[in-house]
Amino acid sequence: MLSRQPQNKSVDEAPARTLLSSLQRQEMEIDLLLQSVYQLYGYDFRHYAKASLHRRINNVIIREQLNNVAELIPLIVHDQYAFDRFLQEMSITVTAMFRDPGLFQLLKQKVLIKLQTYPRINIWHAGCATGEEVYSMAIMLHEAGLLERSRIYATDYNNQALTIAEKGIYPLKNMRQYSENYQRAGGEYSLSDYCHQKYSEVLFDAKLRDKITFAHHNLMKDQGFAQMHLVLCRNVLIYFDNHLKDRVLQMISNSLVTRGFLMLGDKETINLSSVAQQFESVSARSRIYQKKIQIVSDVSGVVPEADPALVGGSLN
Numbered sequence: 001m002l003s004r005q006p007q008n009k010s011v012d013e014a015p016a017r018t019l020l021s022s023l024q025r026q027e028m029e030i031d032l033l034l035q036s037v038y039q040l041y042g043y044d045f046r047h048y049a050k051a052s053l054h055r056r057i058n059n060v061i062i063r064e065q066l067n068n069v070a071e072l073i074p075l076i077v078h079d080q081y082a083f084d085r086f087l088q089e090m091s092i093t094v095t096a097m098f099r100d101p102g103l104f105q106l107l108k109q110k111v112l113i114k115l116q117t118y119p120r121i122n123i124w125h126a127g128c129a130t131g132e133e134v135y136s137m138a139i140m141l142h143e144a145g146l147l148e149r150s151r152i153y154a155t156d157y158n159n160q161a162l163t164i165a166e167k168g169i170y171p172l173k174n175m176r177q178y179s180e181n182y183q184r185a186g187g188e189y190s191l192s193d194y195c196h197q198k199y200s201e202v203l204f205d206a207k208l209r210d211k212i213t214f215a216h217h218n219l220m221k222d223q224g225f226a227q228m229h230l231v232l233c234r235n236v237l238i239y240f241d242n243h244l245k246d247r248v249l250q251m252i253s254n255s256l257v258t259r260g261f262l263m264l265g266d267k268e269t270i271n272l273s274s275v276a277q278q279f280e281s282v283s284a285r286s287r288i289y290q291k292k293i294q295i296v297s298d299v300s301g302v303v304p305e306a307d308p309a310l311v312g313g314s315l316n
């Protein structure tokens with residue numbers, strides 16, 4: 001046995017080295033996989049939160065009937081369809097209409113009431129999945145009398161999800177739950193007033209769909225939109241590490257007009273991020289934030305007074 005050890009190493013060192021190298025090897029293989037995905041397909045998952053990323057990669061290995069990450073790399077590199085399946089697994093599209101109904105009530109009471117002073121309202125749903133959140137927003141805007149002057153941008157990097165969102169067709173079996181959410185969110189009519197049933201599906205009205213622009217957008221690398229009055233990025237940041245979270249939050253902040261609003265998911269916060277100072281909380285229990293007026297000091301160190309024209313006064 002001893003003769004099998006490297007000559008200058010003690011026997012005690014061997015097990016630790018073996019264990020470490022197996023963990024290191026797996027980390028290295030995952031790094032190689034993510035590097036290959038980035039170089040070949042332009043998707044940079046290197047800044048996704050490790051625990052959930054590893055779980056998803058493991059799911060891919062099982063589904064593709066492979067033994068380890070090393071076997072997954074050549075498959076992803078040489079087979080575009082295998083990459084498409086990988087991308088689907090990375091994208092968690094769980095969503096619902098009026099998800100967190102209390103938040104939609106706050107949207108109405110605290111945000112839409114301020115947005116109504118604008119002649120045109122721009123809203124961006126970043127990570128819209130299959131679109132249920134977006135149609136919920138369009139309904140809220142309609143009931144507040146704001147839909148006509150609104151433009152909603154709904155983006156995701158998952159094209160399959162976007163295709164469903166664009167069609168606005170959802171399973172009938174979900175409608176009972178969605179109707180309950182709608183009522184709890186303070187809906188004024190019946191959710192069925194906004195859609196038509198066809199067999200086991202419902203199709204949302206064209207008057208809602210016409211106000212929505214669906215587009216492919218990758219938060220890992222694409223630029224933000226300009227002049228947004230409200231950005232929703234709900235249940236997306238939880239999948240990112242702190243570095244990517246910061247980058248995306250900064251991009252969203254740059255996309256917002258002064259005094260514009262940001263809504264996150266109930267497990268997400270801007271506290272501890274680099275943009276925390278740029279926002280104030282709209283209500284303590286919500287994840288709704290409003291962008292502060294930025295006061296930039298000039299070279300003399302004197303802080304100039306904020307120009308009321310830039311403040312968007314009515315949003316204060």
Ligand SMILES: C[S@@+](CC[C@H](N)C(=O)[O-])C[C@H]1O[C@@H](n2cnc3c(N)ncnc32)[C@H](O)[C@@H]1O
Nearest residue numbers: 091092095127129156157158218219220234235
């Ligand atoms: C859990 S869903 C959230 C849907 C909706 N916002 C909600 O809260 O109900 C997360 C969505 O974020 C999208 N997503 C994740 N990473 C993304 C990225 N880098 N760029 C664009 N979308 C991304 C996923 O494809 C998925 O559709």
